[in-house]
Amino acid sequence: MIATNPLLLYQFGNIPPPPQAWIVRWLSLIPVLPILAAGVISLLKQRFRRLSSGLAIGSLSGSLLLSIAALGHVISTRNLMLYFGFNPGIHDVVNFTWFRFGASTVDLGWVLDPLAAVMLVMVCFVGLLIFIYSVGYMAHDENFTRFFCFLSLFAGAMLGVVISNSLLLLFMCWEIVGLTSYLLIGFWYQKPSAAAAAKKAFITTRVGDVFFLLGIVWLFSQTGTLLFYNHGVGSLEGLALVNLLSQHAGLGLSAAGAIALLIFAGAAGKSGQLPLHVWLPDAMEGPTPVSALIHAATMVAAGVYLIARVYPLMQIGAAPHGTTAALTVVTWVGASTAVFAALIAVAQNDIKRILAYSTISQLGYMMAGLGLGGVAVGMFHLITHAFFKALLFLGAGSVIHGCHEEQDIRRMGGLRSDMPLTFLTYAIGMLALCGFPLLFSGFWSKDGILEAAKHWDISKGPLYMLVFGALLTAFYMTRQVCYVFFGYWRGHEPAHESPKVMTLPLAILAFFAIALGVIGTPAWPWFRAFLENRAATFDLHGFAEPGLLELMLLSSLVVFLGLGLGWRLYGNRSPKPEAPDVLERSVPWLWKPLRDRLYVDEFYGATVIAFYAWWARVADWLDRRIWGGIVAAIAWFFGLWARFNRYLDVDWVDGGFDKTCEELSSGGGLLSRVEGGRVQNYLRILAAAVVALVAILLWSSRP
Amino acid sequence: MAASPLFTNLDQIFILLRDWLVGFLPAAFRPAAGVALGAIAIVGAFPGLFAVVVLLERKGVGRIQNRYGPNRVGPFGLLQPIADAIKALIKEDIVPYRADHVVHFLAPIVLLVTVFMAFAVLPVGRNMVLVDMDTGLLFFIAMGAVTELSVFMAGWSSRNKFSILGAMRGIAQMISYEVVLVLSTVSVVMIAGSLSLTRIIAAQNSYSGVFPHWYIFTPWGAAGFLTFSIAGMAETNRSPFDVPEGESEIVAGYHTEYSGFKFAIFFIAEYLSMISISGLCATLFLGGWSAPFSFLVFIPSWIWFFSKVILSLCVFIWVRGTLPRLRQDQLMNFAWKFLLPFALLNLLVTALWRFMGEGWMRWVICTAILAAAYVIMGRVSMRNQHFGPRRYRYAE
């Protein structure tokens, strides 16, 4: 108890409890600033471009500064506690009651802990870079201000998701995030495909959200609170979890496991996990910065973050080094998504679509990491992936921008010399994504996941799947880079390098795509220690763990194999845009289903959508025939009744009324002769009346 | 400053003369006879001044326009007014056939009578005022208002489109500027606390050191003097406000159809009203008959009054010779959008002056307000008026 409650700790240590740090009290400013900026921008007219972008960037910079302060606060507090030798489970919370009904209250609040702090800095930093990039990318769009309004709103809501200490507040922000995603995918709503993609994204994620909401309601009914941490009585803290574990929900699941699975369904919708992944590739219809920010770096990671946030719920009931049903499901879903999406990515030709499937695949890695190795493993991949995937998307945006809105990789080529800076940064991002050994952050984070998979007791299946996924990743990224940057130019107009405002964020992101790996190497696992509240030490013996070196060697081999295979098949070939792909020629039976995305959309079309269409037809038939018939009968009856009434009215009531009116109007005609509009008549009558009055007065007052 | 008897007698010489003449009559008739003598003096003296002013104007404008002016009749043309008078008297009096004869005949008479009546309340020297009325200023202004009616009568009765146009223009202009005129006198009334012109002069007839307490030497007085002079110029249809009789457009305005002696009456009346406005201006702002420096009080008061009037008339002539004629809309805009608000503000400033008490503070504040208002309103009314270099459309 002492160990988990900082307030008690201070009491027992005879240290006066400090006033809550200012950063915790003002933590809500971090999401509020961009939301306020969005509100202000929404009131601006279209021509205030500089002002709106300035507002958005300024507010997010403010949020970034606050986030860094928050991270600093967390690190310093943690170091202080480590110094005193306690296990600091830091969750600085600010809670308040939103409203109360009956005996129960609905509380909201925000929390500052290592998980939130790391995520805050990542979201703000990547978001800020993408904002700056958007200034250049959207420079010619007439709805510039609207774009920045949506972006700001998104950033605020996302930050709200990160800091919320209540599942309800998280859900509200979650929904705003979904809304802005919808708005931004459909930003160019004049394009029918964009509008359709927006709808698809919204509805598909809604499927997951329904389960999520069910989970929330179940949790509330079981624990009576939706707060995560509340000094020992929150829903993720000791007592409540034990309680949940003791409830049985059927199918051999405890209530905790069932709720965890429901929440995972929501996370799967948002993060594009296997059955619900179909919206994410289509979401690439939005502007590229949106793809980078929302559909690669932050929003899709929200699902992963949600699982990390409710990890105690997921984990409860597991034996040491054991696992739970929920985590098993997470693992299998994640691993199969990783392979599935990577397979599809091999056969795509749209530069952004490839990256979208790659994103889905990497999200699968994160989920698998969470299920296999815990919060730190999954979150580390989330953070590194956010940087290099944002880098890749922004690089793709730069390529598209430079190639005059061309997105088909078969119509590019040779951009290495035309866009050197973009090529350089893109290559860094691509190598990081493939997990090129030692130098790049992606290697270390992926390696963590693979290592966790190797230690998983239940099955070795995920390990093989993930290794195969890594091979595919290296292969399709090589294919893409060869098509885009090598060979010779196959487009129409010559490409050009993007402006500084776009390349500068690329360079910064590239730096982090390399450097972030430092905090997660086996020799100095600072990130893991930070999230798990341990002290990190620098020790080269970290590499000496049994099996680790072999695993690193294996994954390096796999990566090299993928790269080599890709280069062998595609390097410097420059095929004609219309020519069939190399693989299509050799293995058409494999190529075709991959190109058609393994028929998932078609499957949904034939099952779910067809069912709904059928159901709609049934409802339509019911409406027309059954209900329509009843209504028509009633209408006919009332029509009859009305005809009868009309007869009464016209012949009986009106007759008498008309007569009266005629009498009245002829009487009015008489009177109207007096009120003839002739002022002199009025005056005459007035004067005559005065004469009469005065005469009467005088006469009556005679002595 | 004990004035010597000689100068006192010289100052009051006309009063003494009147009393001496009236002394021949029985006591019952003396007050009436005194007034009658005063009236005769006015009717005699001011037309004499008129003759001088006409000559002055013709000579002065001639000099301004780089020509000689009248120089044939008498030495240096000095007898020209007499020649003009004789010519006017012996010319044929033509009345248009379709004219409204009665009104046509009455118009100049009404004009002349009202103009002369205004002189009744004007103090031309110490004790030298025909009727010292409690409501002298109001009377003066009321008489000025009646002249508008005679302008209308003249213009309408002539049955001539130039005449009626001139009359309409004249009335519109005179009504507009009369408002400004009255408003600029009100600030004097507020400080002097009286409508009586003698009291107003008495309020100014004191000295700090050698300098007089004339109202023109205060911020509101200077502003009031400015608006009053401009409005007075417009009220008497003098250039640059002479659109009612602008000869380039409507021949001679409302007196186009007058000739001979009736025309002479219009001519006289215009100059007399000019003189009376100058007199009122001197009375209200320049201390009337009081001397400009305390050591000059020995000079007879009526000399001071007439020299101020003549000075003011010289300014009238100077302005006429210098400025071009305004357009009707410019004239109206100027009256209603610049002068009127400025005069109203001046009233406010006068009230401020009255209630701020002695001290340098009120000088600074009142001057600042008026100067700022002048500059701002000037800027605002000049906005959207694009003044470029003059363009000669047909001469090039």
Add this chain to the structure above:
Amino acid sequence: MNVVFYLLAALTLAGGLAAVLLKNLVHCALATTVAFVGLALLFLQLDAQFAGFAQILVYIGAVAILIVFAILLTRGSDLPKGGVFSRTWFVGLVIAAGVFAVLAWAVLESVRAVPQQTTVPAVTVHDIGNALLGRYVLPLEVVALLLTAATIGAVIVAMHEKERPKP
């Protein structure tokens, strides 16, 4: 009661009668000014200098001018074809006569009962000013407001209306 009063009364009434009876509207307006002048002189005779001069200033300087302006703007100086009197002029005359009869009757009935001051009241403009800004300051403000409103109203009423587009 002296000669001056009778003269002024005659002048006023003659002006009024002429204003009502003359055919030409401009002549009517000029006759009205004669009546106004007569009234102003009557005011002077009643020792009300201020009111008298105000009468001249306002009625002759403003109202009469306004009337002639209105006449000119409405082409009122042309003689109408159908005569200047309305068809029911006789009724009007009878009613006016009735009003005069009633008023005269009332005056003659009551005037003996009213005590009459014959000394000249010593009232100066100063007193009037004090009364206006003292006891009567509220009516003064109301009149100021009324004049402002009337100015605006008159301008708006007489302003040229914009041509409405025909549907």
Add this chain to the structure above:
Amino acid sequence: MTSPLAGYLLVAALLFAIGLAGALVRRNAILVLIGIELMLNAANLNLIAFWRFGPHPEALTGMMFAIFSIAVAAAEAAVGLGLVISIHRHTDTTELDKINRMKG
């Protein structure tokens, strides 16, 4: 006639009757306004006469009434004549016999 007040009041009554007659018998709207002005003036004469011969002339009541009445009459004339001009613009006449429509 013994009382000076009665003389003024009778003159005022006669002027009032003349004004009323003018307003009643003439066809032209402007003449009607002239008649109304005459009536107002007659009332003013009454007020001044009552002030002069009344018991408390120093209270200035009648005088004030007259002065305010003059001011109001000016406003009335301005608005009335504005209306006449407006009507003339609409109906092209100022003859009251012809102006009997209640809508513009």
